[in-house]
Amino acid sequence: MEGIDHLADERNKAEFDVEDMKIVWAGSRHAFEVSDRIARLVASDPVFEKSNRARLSRKELFKSTLRKCAHAFKRIIELRLNEEEAGRLRHFIDQPAYVDLHWGMFVPAIKGQGTEEQQKKWLSLANKMQIIGCYAQTELGHGSNVQGLETTATFDPKTDEFVIHTPTQTASKWWPGGLGKVSTHAVVYARLITNGKDYGIHGFIVQLRSLEDHSPLPNITVGDIGTKMGNGAYNSMDNGFLMFDHVRIPRDQMLMRLSKVTREGEYVPSDVPKQLVYGTMVYVRQTIVADASNALSRAVCIATRYSAVRRQFGAHNGGIETQVIDYKTQQNRLFPLLASAYAFRFVGEWLKWLYTDVTERLAASDFATLPEAHACTAGLKSLTTTATADGIEECRKLCGGHGYLWCSGLPELFAVYVPACTYEGDNVVLQLQVARFLMKTVAQLGSGKVPVGTTAYMGRAAHLLQCRSGVQKAEDWLNPDAVLEAFEARALRMAVTCAKNLSKFENQEQGFQELLADLVEAAIAHCQLIVVSKFIAKLEQDIGGKGVKKQLNNLCYIYALYLLHKHLGDFLSTNCITPKQASLANDQLRSLYTQVRPNAVALVDAFNYTDHYLNSVLGRYDGNVYPKLFEEAWKDPLNDSVVPDGYHEYLRPVLKQQLRTARL
C-alpha cells in the first residue's frame, strides 16, 4: 500500500541517531547539506528520469545521455552551482557520460601537466565547455604497459609542429570514454620523437573534430568501439577508437610543464620525477576509491532493505515467516559488505588527504612521498574496486530471484561498476606496483632508513616477525592493538617471505615474475591493513551523535574480523594467531552481527539515498516491494499485448501442427 512505511518497525529498532550518522557518512554537515539538496533537485527533474534505461536502444540511450548532460549544464549555469555542487549533480544523474572524462581526466591532465600559459588557454575553453575533451592513452595493443604505447609525436623543426601518427593497427587509440562521438579534443599520449630520438610517452592536446559542424578533422578517423556488457549500463558512454594519419599540431600543444621541446627541437628533460606524467592516473585512482563506497553502499542499501522485507520459512500454525535478514548466513554475507562500505568511505577520506598532501609537497619540490602515494592509490583502487564489484554481485544473490530483475537496480549497477576493476589500471597489475614498493621497503630494512607512513609498521619488524597474539577471549578481539598487531604481523611476514624467496633467484626480475601470485597476496594483505588501520584511526576522532560511535565501532570490527576469517590461511600459516584465537574471532564476529542486526536498516538509511538515485524496486525506502514489482512487470513492452507479436507467424503453426503436416 502507498504511504505506509513497511520498514517502520526496523527503523524504530535503531539504537543510534540516523541524522547524526548521515553527517559522518557525508564527511561534514556542509557536505551532507549539499548532497541532500542536489540529490533532491535531480530526483524531482523529469529530464533526469532513468527508470526506462534498459528498454532504450543504444542510439536512444546515447541521445538521452546527451540531453541529460546538456540539461545539467544549463541547470548548473541557471542555478550558479559551484564546482562541488556541479560534481554532485553529475553524480546523482547517475548515467556514465562524456562529461565524466571531460571533468574527471581531460581537465585534470591539463591542470597537472600543462604550463601556466597552456592552462590559461585550454582550461578557459574547457571550463566553459567550448571544447570537450577526453583522455586518450590506451591503444588496441597496449593498456597496462604504458611504455609500450606506439602512437608517435614526431617533431618537425621546419614547421615547429608535432606530427601525430598511428603507425600500426595496434597503435589505434581504443577505449577512451567520450572519444567516439563527442570529444572535440583529446589529451593524446604518444612517444615523443625529436632529432631521431625516442623520449618515451608524453601528453599532447589534439583537436579531433570541427568546432563548426563536429565532423572529424582531416586525417583523423574516429568512432565508437561498440556495445559493452549489460543493458543500459555503461553503453551511455561513447568509448572510442582513433587513428591519426600524420596529423600536425603546433609545438605548444605538447603538455610542457614537466619536460619541453624547444623551437630547435631540443628535448629538455624535466627536473622532477618523470613518473609525474602518470599524475592524472594517481588523481583518478584516488577518486575511484571514494567512489567504491558509493557503489557498494548503494548495493548494500538495496540488499539490506529487501532482506528486512523478504520473509521465508519459519512460520508455524500460519504465523508470520522469518525475515531473511535474521538468518545468520544472510548476516554473514551482508554485514561485512555493510562494514566494507563504511570502511571504504573512511579510507577514501584518508586517501584524499594523502593526495592533497603529496600534491602540496610536489609543488614545493618534495618528491619523497610520491612512491607511497602511487602505491596507496594503486593498491587501494585495486582492493576497493575488486571488493565492490564482488560485493554488488553478492548483494544480487542476497536478493534471491528478484535480484536478477533489472528493476532491482543491481544488474545495471554491477555492469556499470565492474569495469572499474580494469580501467585506471588492471587490478592485478596495480597490486604488483604495491608489491614492488613493499619489496623495496623490505630490502631497505636494516639499512638505517626508517620506513614511514603506511609502511611504518615494518620498522617494528623485530617484534612483528616473532610476536604471538595475546587474545584469550572473544572480547579481546575488540581491542584495536590486538587487531592491528595481527594484521601488521601477517602483512609483514607475507612481504618478508616473498623477499626471502626472491633473494633465492639470481635474476631478481625473473624471480619477481615467478612469484607474481604470492606478491599480489602480500600486497593485498598490506592494503587490507591500511583500510583496517584507517577505520580504527577514524574511531579515535571526536565523533558525536547518539550511539553513532558504537555503531561505527561494531562495523570496524566486523570488517577486520571478517577479513581475518576470510584470509585465515594467511593468519595461521604465518603463525600470527592460533586456531583457537581464530575461533574466538568468529565468536566475536557472530556477536557483532547480533548487535548490528537491529540497526541494519537505519545504517543504510544513513547513506541518505533517494529512491531516484537507487532506482530499485527492492531497495525502496518504504519497503513496498511486491505491488511495485507488479507495476514494473506491467510496464514491460512484452506486456503491451496479451498475445505476443509473432504468434501468428511462429507460435500458431507449432501449436496447430501446421509445420509437422507440411514436413510430412
Ligand SMILES: CCCCC/C=C/C(=O)SCCNC(=O)CCNC(=O)[C@H](O)C(C)(C)COP(=O)(O)OP(=O)(O)OC[C@H]1O[C@@H](n2cnc3c(N)ncnc32)[C@H](O)[C@@H]1OP(=O)(O)O
Ligand atoms: C572518471 C573515471 C572514469 C575512468 C575511465 C577510465 C580511464 C582510464 O582507464 S585511463 C587509462 C589508465 N591506464 C592505466 O591505468 C595503465 C596502467 N599502467 C600503469 O599505470 C603503468 O604503466 C604501470 C604503473 C603499470 C607500469 O609503469 P611503467 O613505467 O611501465 O613501469 P615501471 O613499473 O618500471 O615503473 C617505473 C617507476 O615508476 C613508478 N610509477 C609507476 N606509475 C606511477 C605513478 N602513477 N606515479 C608515481 N610513480 C609511478 C613505479 O613505481 C616505478 O618506480 P621505481 O620502482 O622507483 O622505478
Ligand SMILES: Cc1cc2nc3c(=O)[nH]c(=O)nc-3n(C[C@H](O)[C@H](O)[C@H](O)COP(=O)(O)OP(=O)(O)OC[C@H]3O[C@@H](n4cnc5c(N)ncnc54)[C@H](O)[C@@H]3O)c2cc1C
Ligand atoms: C569501461 C572502460 C573505460 C576506459 N576508459 C579509458 C579512457 O578513458 N582512457 C584510456 O586511455 N583508457 C581507458 N580504458 C582502458 C583501460 O585503462 C585499460 O583497459 C586498462 O588499463 C587495462 O589494460 P589492458 O586492457 O591493456 O589489459 P591487459 O594488460 O591486456 O590485461 C589482460 C590480462 O593480463 C594481465 N596482465 C597484464 N600485464 C600483466 C603483468 N605485468 N603481470 C601480470 N599480469 C598482467 C591482467 O591482469 C589481465 O588479467 C578504459 C577501459 C574500460 C574497460
